[in-house]
Amino acid sequence: MSKLGWNYRSIALVLLVLDILAILVFHPAKSQAELPKSDVSTIEIEKNKEPEVVVNQTVDTSIAPVTVKKAPNEIQDRVIPVSQLLQVAPPTKQKAPNNAAGQVTSVSQLSDIKPTDWAFQALQSLVERYGVIAGYTDGTFKGDRSLTRYEFAAGLNAALDRLNELIATSTTDLVKREDLDTIKKLQEQFSPELAQLRGRVDTLEARNAQLEATQFSTTTKLIGRAQIVLGSLLAGNNVFTKRQAPRNPTLQGSTSLRLNTSFNGKDSLSLSLSGGNIESLGQTRAESTLLGTYEGRTADNSSITFARNTITLGGVRYRFLPNPDTQVNIYALSDGASEIGLSGPVNPYFESSSATGANGISRFSRRSLVYNYGDSGPGIAILQRLGKQVQFGIAYSAPNGGNPTPNNGFFSGRYLALAQLIYYSSNRNFRVAATYVNTYSPANTRGLSGTNFGPAVGSNLVNSTVAGTGTVGNLYGLQAFYQVSPKFAINGWISYASHRYLGRGDGNAMDWAVGLAFPDLFSEGALGGVLVGMEPKLTRLSQNVDLGAGAGQADKDTSLHVEAFYQYKIGDNIEVTPGLIWITAPDSDSNNPDSIYAWVRTVFRF
Structure with missing residues (x-):
């Protein structure tokens, strides 16, 4: 028939x-x-x-x-x-x-x-x-x-x-x-x-x-992520010794497990366990490190403050909806700005989500400096929808909020207070966000990123403070994203920071970036990305403040960050992402030769 x-x-x-x-x-x-x-x-x-x-x-x-x-x-x-x-x-x-x-x-x-x-x-x-x-x-x-x-x-x-x-x-x-x-x-x-x-x-x-x-549990879902990273420095010197940095390829890895539990279908308790031995090529301001600068710091590196190959509790967060338009996040240990999605919506292709990890190779490609001063710690955040196209969010985080010693604690130590307003177009292909952050760091304290104050990316001066002096920061950021077509998107940001070294003087910092994303590039499910920007640099410093380069000396040159990556999916659960990071005039000093990193990340999800 x-x-x-x-x-x-x-x-x-x-x-x-x-x-x-x-x-x-x-x-x-x-x-x-x-x-x-x-x-x-x-x-x-x-x-x-x-x-x-x-x-x-x-x-x-x-x-x-x-x-x-x-x-x-x-x-x-x-x-x-x-x-x-x-x-x-x-x-x-x-x-x-x-x-x-x-x-x-x-x-x-x-x-x-x-x-x-x-x-x-x-x-x-x-x-x-x-x-x-x-x-x-x-x-x-x-x-x-x-x-x-x-x-x-x-x-x-x-x-x-x-x-x-x-x-x-x-x-x-x-x-x-x-x-x-x-x-x-x-x-x-x-x-x-x-x-x-x-x-x-x-x-x-x-x-x-x-x-x-x-089944594993009637209320809990387990999400696993493991990655193997092959990395090498291709060019560059240590900014302190002025000597050529080693070009030794490394093969490293890390694993994370996330447990998501819902008790009533409208809430979520998230616990994250992770460990690994991935060393970032750009790490901290120290002569003993590979390049001696934070610039080009990769997004996959292990924690600075914990021993390698040690399982640590990296995030504890409870999220609930008191009403359909309000989301409340309480976190005992988390990176507040990224955990609750305040930065993710503006740069989705590079940052991805906290559950799936970053798509971009570097930390800088994920977000502007206004989100990076906070560090990990306890806090609370509230997101409120104002109509169908506007969202308002506030967050308070204390990086050393779990430490009861002097100049620490939830209210008396280092803190970050954030407010953000996001506008979405009706079809969600365009969004723009305005962000304000106020942050304070007492003297001689240090967070999980290894810094007392600063974005933990960019030049050494922008991450420096005056010994024995507390530091206040007021940060302003404007971010935008536009999905031009299903296979092309553009995002960008510009940020400005005002630093006050209490009793000493002031300084200013800036950063900017433009990113291009190409979903389904050459293959369905693949993702290509290119980003050009200026990592945070100190643009001005009071004459009576010395952060290590001399009284009143800010960064003298402009360093550019150029990054490209291509993420190729092998099935639904495996993806390979090769990428390059090119830093011109490292540490904002044109006397330093350019640095180039090669990075290949393979991720397994289960």
């Missing part, structure tokens, strides 16, 4: 079945059947997923094109999906559309159906006489969608079940013999598909039972 003939007759057969049901019950009947869902894991995901963020925080980098399969000729293009006619969820052979709407009562409610359509009368009969048409949420019927034998078998099975029910209730005298013969032939013709359908349902039920018996 050709596919053309079978699809053409399918409408007539459905009408015949519905006419028989109408005779049996003397009024328009509605046939509906329910089948088990094909994706049993969806139940677990819905039960254990984190609460949705107040507004969209990231851009979907895998935009799938919409394709419609065309039949060989005009008649076949007009096939009506039985899964829509009888409101039956199709089996696993073909996923049901997730935008199906409820029952329509008039064919005029379907905007894409016209009186001139060849199937108009059939549709009108099914809608107004029998009430068995379910349209889509956009008010369309999509009648040119292909029909599978499995879908027709499911719809026919629903009608037969209703017929058997009516026959069993003493109405057999109302059924004509020829009609029953027709139904019997249909049962025989589609018996293989019905048998396969029952087999698939049995398999899904068995699989569901096995998953329930062996």
Whole structure:
């Protein structure tokens, strides 16, 4: 039997079945059947997923094109999906559309159906006489969608079940013999598909039972991430010794485990465990380090303050929604600005998320200096949606808030107070954020990044303080992102910082960057990125302040940061990201030769 003939007759057969049901019950009947869902894991995901963020925080980098399969000729293009006619969820052979709407009562409610359509009368009969048409949420019927034998078998099975029910209730005298013969032939013709359908349902039920018996937890989801990094310095000197830095390739790795728990479906408790031995090529201001500067610091390096290959608790955060427009985050140990997504929405392709790790190679490519002074520690943050296109967020973090000694603690030690306003376009392809941060560091204290004060990226002077003196910072940032097309996006920022070295004087710092992202570059799911910018540098310093270069001496030259990476996916759980970082005039000194790093990151997710 050709596919053309079978699809053409399918409408007539459905009408015949519905006419028989109408005779049996003397009024328009509605046939509906329910089948088990094909994706049993969806139940677990819905039960254990984190609460949705107040507004969209990231851009979907895998935009799938919409394709419609065309039949060989005009008649076949007009096939009506039985899964829509009888409101039956199709089996696993073909996923049901997730935008199906409820029952329509008039064919005029379907905007894409016209009186001139060849199937108009059939549709009108099914809608107004029998009430068995379910349209889509956009008010369309999509009648040119292909029909599978499995879908027709499911719809026919629903009608037969209703017929058997009516026959069993003493109405057999109302059924004509020829009609029953027709139904019997249909049962025989589609018996293989019905048998396969029952087999698939049995398999899904068995699989569901096995998953329930062996699942990790009914409330907790485990997310694992491991990475292996091959890195090497290709060019550059130590900025202190002025000697050529070693060009020794290294192969290192790290692992992180994240436990996400939901207690009521609207909250999330997140715990992060991590450890590794990855050494950043740009690390700290010290003669003993590779380059002696923070510039080019990679995003994958292990903590400065913890021993290598030691498992540490890197994040404890509880998130809940007191109302649909408000999100509250309480974290005992976390990087407040990135953990709650205050910076991620403005630079999604480079920063990614805290759960999946950074896409960019360097720390600088992820975010501007206004987010980097905070360091890790306890705090609280609140995100509030103001209408559909505006989000306001505030955060307070204390990097040494867990330390009870003098000049530390949650309120008396180092702190960061952040406020941010984000505007989103209606289609979410453009966003702009204005950020203000006030931060204070007591004298002679140090955070997990190894600094007392500063962004922990950029020049040495911008990360320096006066010994024995507390430091206050007021930071201002403007960030923007624009998704030009599904395969091209641009982002940028400019930041300004005012430092006050208490009792001594003032200083100013700046940074800026422009990034280009290319989703699906050369391959679906891949991501290319290029970024050019100026890492934070000290642009001005009071004449009576000496940060190590002499009284009143700020950075004298401009250092540029150029970065490129290409992220290639090997399946859904493995990705390889080679990249290069090029630093001109390291430590904002044109007398220093340029530095070039090569970095290849391989990530495994499980």
